[in-house]
Amino acid sequence: MTSSQVTKRITGAAAILHALEDAGITHLFVNLGSDHPAFLSTFASKELQSLKVYTSPNEMVALSAASGFAQVTGKPAAVLVHVECGTQGLAGAVHNVSKGRIPVMILAGTVPVTMEGEMTGSRNEYIHWIQDVPDQRAIVRQYMRYEHEIRRPHNATQIILRALQFIKSEPQGPAYVIASREALEEQIDTPTQPPASQNPCKNSALEPQGLTPQALAFLSTALIAAEKPLIVTSYCGRSLAGFEALRELAELLAIPVHENAPIYNNFPTTSYLHQGHQWNGGGQLPALSEADVVLVVDSDVPWIGAQSKPSPDALVYHLDSDPLKESTTLWSMPCEKRWKVDSSLALSQLATTVRAHADFSSGSTETRIRARERFLKERFSARQTRLIKAEEAPADGNVTVPHFMSRLRQACEGLRVVGLNESTTNLGNVADHLKHNQALSLIGSGGGALGWYSGAAVGASLALQAHGRADDLVVAFTGDGTWLFGIPSCAYWMAKKYQTPFLTIIWNNGGWASPKNACMRIHPEVAQMQTSRSDGSMLSDDLMVSITPSPSFGKIAEGAGDAWWTQVRRVDEVDEACKTALAMVREQKRSAVIEVVINRI
Structure with missing residues (x-):
């Protein structure tokens, strides 16, 4: 490499931070430790331009903050924690970002891999032996879309960009990347013209996937012909585009929308098409049992069969960024057809296809839509009356x-x-x-x-x-x-x-209340014990949930x-x-x- 091709020498930690910054990451939440001197040095240098760093005294709060940022913006945030201890400190937030398919980059150092001063960053504190574990990545491996180790700083940028490809491609989710203190401290030359493998624009996420022309023709025909269609969703509203596309299709055909165990609000609750929300309990949803066509869009739990389910004669179709629920071992939703798609794109395509469909403008279709509108407005009015009463x-x-x-x-x-x-x-x-x-x-x-x-x-x-x-x-x-x-x-x-x-x-x-309610569902006889006690205690005290x-x-x-x-x-x-x-x-x-x-x- 000639001098004209080199701007300066930077550490592995600086290479990671610049890779994040160049890829458009703007928020990094940190909980720092003895594996991070090279990061601290880069922070102090003030060389970062757009990447803002926020200290969190607790790792779970840091990851939840990154989650909140990503959920509102749709863009990844990053977290930096301390070796395997800080990784464990992320706690249940790891589960949340994984199950919620939330794009977050998690970085962690490891204990030094040398112990006699062989390299900069070699072990010099007693804790470096105590925090040495056989497989740090195993702590979170099953929750990650991607996980790897940066062993030398020369390919730090490539690994960061590869991780970002995974977390930004559907189904989205977190990535976990570690590096030893020596790798973070080692210095490398930075070229003025980085190779294509270090160019974020050349290493982008997958483009959104829509429905094929055949699928659009099939599904639009099924929805137009339906007497009592229903859309069930949980996270279609994770983007403005998804929210608006769902509203467009539902309003076009007067299809009611039910939100089951929603992660995001997916549809205007003030619309007469909205059928409400359901988590645990609530009994059979009338709109689900009477539907002849059910379109499930982005939902992990569209219904709980023990309390509510569609008619055996209903035709069920499934659009989802993760239709096979790849991180769930026991899952089943029998249906006629399922497609792996970006729902915002697929629903927008469907609305366009419906408008152009020969049957959409027919008198019989118009009659069905107007009848549905009248029925759903009456149902909505009755529900609003119950809510106002409550x-x-x-x-x-x-x-x-x-x-x-x-x-x-x-x-x-x-x-x-x-x-x-x-x-x-x-x-x-x-x-x-x-x-x-x-x-x-x-x-x-x-x-x-x-x-x-x-x-x-x-x-x-x-x-x-x-x-x-x-x-x-x-x-x-x-x-x-x-x-x-x-x-x-x-x-x-x-x-x-x-x-x-x-x-x-x-x-x-x-x-x-949740564990108490779970007990009552399995052991209803426990409810009979719910009586006042002379000492002022209650059943919740005996159940250890007070x-x-x-x-x-x-x-x-x-x-x-x-x-x-x-x-x-x-x-x-x-x-x-x-x-x-x-x-x-x-x-x-x-x-x-x-x-x-x-x-x-």
């Missing part, structure tokens, strides 16, 4: 989730709200009563590991600020048990440090990040709490916590 203030003055949601909704009128829903047994109450109608306005963790809300709120706020939406209001909805899982001391500290204030609503029901005495949630948030907080027990306290909390977040730029005390489990 929002009424109880006669005893105690607060319910639907009533609180109605008052919060009123307080937020005129504001653009981005809700993060980790309300466990109140997921449906939040989704039903927020009345959201814009894409990416209610988002879930993507998985089942609780505690995502806190870091996600920081990441979502940073994402909104980066995209000119700093005035949006981020609201995290969480149960009392889930709130504790979120390592709140870390998240509220980050919110203060990085000026990402958010509002948290804690549903305090005195414990973990959180009593209740922690001082607000004081924890205040101590960690100067958050404002209040507790609401009565309906006459709700409006003032909401008004003050909004003022704290929007005007004083302080996080706010409203603890809503509801009936104890």
Whole structure:
């Protein structure tokens, strides 16, 4: 290599960071350790231009923040953690980004691979022996779309770009890349004209895949001919394009839309076509049992057969970025046909094909569509009446989730709200009563590991600020048990440090209702034990799912990040709490916590 081809010498760590930056990664969340001196040196040099670095005192919060950023923007974020200990510290967030197909790049160092000073970075601390494990990558391997080790800095850029190809291609998900301290410290020359293998534009993700002409003709004919079609989805709304494409097709043919265990809000809840949400419980969904054609779009659990399922005579079709559910061992959804596609593209193609279809403009099709519209508007009106009834203030003055949601909704009128829903047994109450109608306005963790809300709120706020939406209001909805899982001391500290204030609503029901409910489904006889005790204890205490005495949630948030907080027990306290909390977040730029005390489990 001649001198004219070389700009300077950089370390392996710098090569990794520049590769991320050149590939368009703008946010890196770090929890640093003794394997990272070369990274720290690069941070201190101020040579990074567009890659912003954020310190997180906890790894799970860091990965949840990266998740929140990626979910709001659709673009990957990155995380840097410390050897195998920090990798384990990522905890349940690894499960969430994997099951939620969220594009996140996870980087970690390893202990030094030399121990007698043979290379820069060789072992010089006792912990370098203690943190030596046989297979660090095995800790997270089964959750990754791609995982590898950078053994020399010369191909660091190529490995980073390859990892990004996987996490940005459907089905998306996380990648995990490690490097020893020696590899991170080793210096290499940087060419002025990098080879094609180091050019992000030459190593891009797969292009979105749509439906073939034959599939479009077949599926459009089936939908046009259907008497009572139904669309079921869980994560079609992960992009604005997907949200709008689903709305376009549904409105075109007056097809009702049901959201089952949604990760994102997928359809306007204010539309007469919306059939509501369902997680656990709820019984048989009428729209599902009466449908003659069911189109499942991007859903891991379109229904739970023990409680709700389609008619045996229904024709079921499946569009999904991951139709085989490649990371799930036991899964089955019998259907006529399934296609691996980008739903936003496939649904848009379908709408275009339907419009051009000879039968679309026929009198019989028009008659079916108009009849469906009348029926669905009546059903929607009846459902809205039930929801409004549920929002009424109880006669005893105690607060319910639907009533609180109605008052919060009123307080937020005129504001653009981005809700993060980790309300466990109140997921449906939040989704039903927020009345959201814009894409990416209610988002879930993507998985089942609780505690995502806190870091996600920081990441979502940073994402909104980066995209000119700093005035949006981020609201995290969480149960009392889930709130504790979120390592709140870390998240509220980050919110203060990085000026990402958010509002948290804690549903305090005195414990973990989900495991109690799971017990009741299998052992209904346990319900008979639900009686008051002379010592004031309840069944939840015997089941070991009680959180009593209740922690001082607000004081924890205040101590960690100067958050404002209040507790609401009565309906006459709700409006003032909401008004003050909004003022704290929007005007004083302080996080706010409203603890809503509801009936104890």
